[in-house]
Amino acid sequence: MANAYLILAAGLVCAAVGGELFVRGAVGLARAVRVSPGIIAATVAAFATSSPELTVAINAALAGAPEISLGDALGSNVVNVGLVLALALLIAPITARPSSIRRDFPVALLAPVVLAILLVDNRLSRLDGALLLAAFVAWLVAVTREAAGERSAAAAVLGESKPFRAVVESVIGLALLVAAGKLIVEGATEIARSFGLSEFAIGATVVAIGTSVPELATAIIARLRGHDEVGLGTVLGSNILNGLMIVGTTAAITPISVPLLQAAPALVLGVATVALSYPRRSGIVGRWRGGMLLAVYVVFVMTALQAG
Numbered sequence: 001m002a003n004a005y006l007i008l009a010a011g012l013v014c015a016a017v018g019g020e021l022f023v024r025g026a027v028g029l030a031r032a033v034r035v036s037p038g039i040i041a042a043t044v045a046a047f048a049t050s051s052p053e054l055t056v057a058i059n060a061a062l063a064g065a066p067e068i069s070l071g072d073a074l075g076s077n078v079v080n081v082g083l084v085l086a087l088a089l090l091i092a093p094i095t096a097r098p099s100s101i102r103r104d105f106p107v108a109l110l111a112p113v114v115l116a117i118l119l120v121d122n123r124l125s126r127l128d129g130a131l132l133l134a135a136f137v138a139w140l141v142a143v144t145r146e147a148a149g150e151r152s153a154a155a156a157v158l159g160e161s162k163p164f165r166a167v168v169e170s171v172i173g174l175a176l177l178v179a180a181g182k183l184i185v186e187g188a189t190e191i192a193r194s195f196g197l198s199e200f201a202i203g204a205t206v207v208a209i210g211t212s213v214p215e216l217a218t219a220i221i222a223r224l225r226g227h228d229e230v231g232l233g234t235v236l237g238s239n240i241l242n243g244l245m246i247v248g249t250t251a252a253i254t255p256i257s258v259p260l261l262q263a264a265p266a267l268v269l270g271v272a273t274v275a276l277s278y279p280r281r282s283g284i285v286g287r288w289r290g291g292m293l294l295a296v297y298v299v300f301v302m303t304a305l306q307a308g
Contacts, residue, residue: 004190011183011213018176019217021169022048026218026230028166035147036097036229042104043143045218045230046237048174050246057246061253069250070124070258073242074266075300077112079212080235080242081273082297087216088223088231089277089290095228096279099146104236105278107139111243112270119260119267129251136244177214184213232285239274265303272296 026040057069088094096105114135118128188209209216215238222231250256276292279285 004187004194006187007183008187008191011180011187014176014180014183015213015217016221018173018180018214019221020173022173022177022214022218023221023225023227023230025166025168025170025173027227029163029170032163032166036099039099039143039147039233040230042100042233042237042240043140043147044170045234046241048170048214050238050241054241054246054249057250058253061250064254066250066254066256067258070247070256070263071266073246073250074112074115074263074270076212077239077242077270078266078273078297078300079209080215080238081277082269082293082300083209084212084216084219085232085235085273085277086290086293086297088219089285089287089293091220091223093287094223094232094285096232096283096285097229098283100229100232100236101279101283103139103142103146104233104240105274107135108236108239108243109271109274109278111135111240112267115243115247116260116264116267119258119263122257122259124247124251124256124258126252126255129248129253129255132244132248133252136240136248139240139244174214177217180213180217184209239270243270265300269296269300269303 022045026045029040029044057066057073060066060068060072085094114132115124118124118131215234218234219231222228222234247256273293273296276296277285277289
């Protein structure tokens, strides 16, 4: 048991150091390519931090169990906003850029709605998967065009640009974040078993949080360093990737058969968390939203436990 606590502690240290390096690297990359940190976060950082979900999705689809990847993607989306963003908001309010409000929030809000519509027949076919992937590509093209516009409009780069250092920091930070997730899951799972928790309960709580460690560390470190765009962009980008690209890829490989009623709680709470975090006209997401999002996350965990 002592080893479990040591493993958990090592995971937390990796999360702290990795989050610091990853945020620093993401901001450095944004300066090097002359685009906003929010765009880097919503694309590069979101792709990187969603790698655990993508790995689960592909492996589950190839193994003929795509339902696992659907549950992981939908559950991760609730964790990303209901827990990760909530904790960042409890530290201090977050200010969203107009471009993020216009581009990322609507897509993150509509993705679970589209999934619910496609699941009316209790199945996601290969055609449904192709539609989700097409929607993801459309969003990615919009982000790329905006990045190109920002780059061409930038007359000069503020601060010294060190792209090589930024890349190195990003890669090392990501590696530490991935290691942190694995260590936290391993250590916390053993501790949870010692308290008599069921495997499902462990999966709905410990494993879900562990696979979201990259987003969690990135969001909190970004908030502490005053880089709101990085934390918010990573969370929203990760949700868009989960709901469109990851689920779309899974369905394109192997059709998913899941009753809509079974997926409904995660879909409804996924919409609710994004709606609760939608900024006011000023672009500010208040600290009180963090408390409400945590309450939604608790409801999600309780629902998952009852379903198990």
